Amino acid sequence: MFASLLGGCGADQQPAAKAAKASEASVPVVVVNAQRKTVPLSVEGIGAVEAIASVAVKSRIDGQIVKVAFADGDELKPGQVLFEIDRRPALAQLRQAEAKLASEMALLAKARTQDARYQDLLRQRFISADGYQQYKTNLDSALANAAAARATVDSARLQLDYCTIRAPITGRAGRIMIQQGNLVKANDGNPLVLINQLQPIFVNFSVPEQYLAQVRGAGAGLVKVVASDADGKAVEASGTLAFVDNAVDPASGTVKLRASVANRDLGLWPGQFVHAQLALGERADALVVPADAVQTGPKGSYVFVVDAERKAQLRYLVVERTVGAEALIAEGLAAGETVVVDGQSRLLPGSPVAIRDAAGKS
Incomplete structure (x- = not known):
């Protein structure tokens, strides 16, 4: 009987041992289901902040x-x-010019009086037309001299104004x-000083030329600007697309864009490097998975899919683009399939998996 009891205990323990061994061979992973939804489309570029106006102040x-x-x-x-600036030299020039103007105005008044008198004599035929012409010339000369003196006064006043x-x-x-x-x-x-206008402010960035048609179609699209502060935290601002360059740079294959940002909190500074993201619209019914699920191998992008038997299967796919933390899948995956997002590094095709949540619980 003792022998049979031992045999019975061994028979009961064998399946448990196999189950334990199988459990130990399973790779713990975190999974999500591929899903379809509407996602915003955008294009990103590295840019730099530029003052919307910059004036080097100089003396005139x-x-x-x-x-x-x-x-x-x-x-x-x-x-x-x-x-x-010391106003005394300019003020002295103004007074000199005003005195000259007063002198010329006096001569003009005299010339007008003579012209009026000799016009009357000409009508009475006491002088000839040639005799009157001399006084007419004097009047014209006095008018020109007065105008020149008035212009000199205006110039002197302008020089005085330049002192401030x-x-x-x-x-x-x-x-x-x-x-x-x-x-x-x-x-x-x-320059005496450089003045930069900071509100609003420009953000210049470049995007690949293949997005040019979509960028032009976006019009005054929304631009999200992200900078980093001293602690490495993101500083975000938003603006609108203000300018698309009229040519593609053949050396880099990119087109230059410019966004106008209100910068009310002065979070952006001229010369600062930033990330700029231009909204291009939305894609309805797009198939998406977390970008962390997508790996890159010799044959291209792939993910691990968990089948009905809880085994990992390698699946090559085509990624259309990455939007934020999500990858848009063009080919190779169907909605509802279970995709591994954490633990891929320990998987091989056919590996059994133990599904756990993000906190590590199975």
Whole structure:
């Protein structure tokens, strides 16, 4: 009896051992079902931020800076005073020009009086037409001299106005390149300060030429801009497509685009590198799987599909494009099939699998 009991125990343990062995041979994986849904279509590119307007402020006259009315990095408004140049030389020129104008106006008044008198004598035939012509010429000359003097006054007033340098646009000031007390020259090669307009702002990026027709069809499409801050976190902004270049770059096979972004929170800065994503519309009834499920091998893209017997089967497929974290499948997969998204590295065709959730529970 003892022997038979031992034999019975061994018979009972054999299936359990086989089941345990089979369980140990199974590869734990996380799966999802391929599904059809409407997905947004977009194209991405690496881009750079550019100020929508950038002005290098220069002096239009020679002189000494007597006042700097702003600080490095200030937000500026159009017409705001930036620099004051010594006004005394320009003011002296204006007074001289005004005195010359007064003199010419006096001569003009005299010439008009003489012209009126000799016109009357000409009508009474006390002088000849040739005799009157001299006074008519004097009047014309006085009129021309007065006009020239008036233009000199206007020029002097303009020079005086140039002594005050104002901000031409709304924007943020850069570093002040010249300080109070220094001499400046008209149209010097070095600017006094550089002003960049930051709101709105441009984002320039490029996309492959095969998307050109879709890009043109998108019109003023929505553009999502993603930058990274110092902590590596994503800084997102959105804008609209403002410009499509009129030619494809033959060297890179790309077309240049430009987006206009409101940049209300000043999250984007000129010269900053960003990722830009242009919305091209939607694809209805697209077959999608997580992009992490798709692997690349010598024969192209593939996934592991779990069949009814819970065995992994290798399936080659054609990926149309990747949209965010999802891959759009053009061929090789059907809706509802179970696809492995985690654990593929330990699978071989025909490997038994143990399905678990993302938290690791079977």
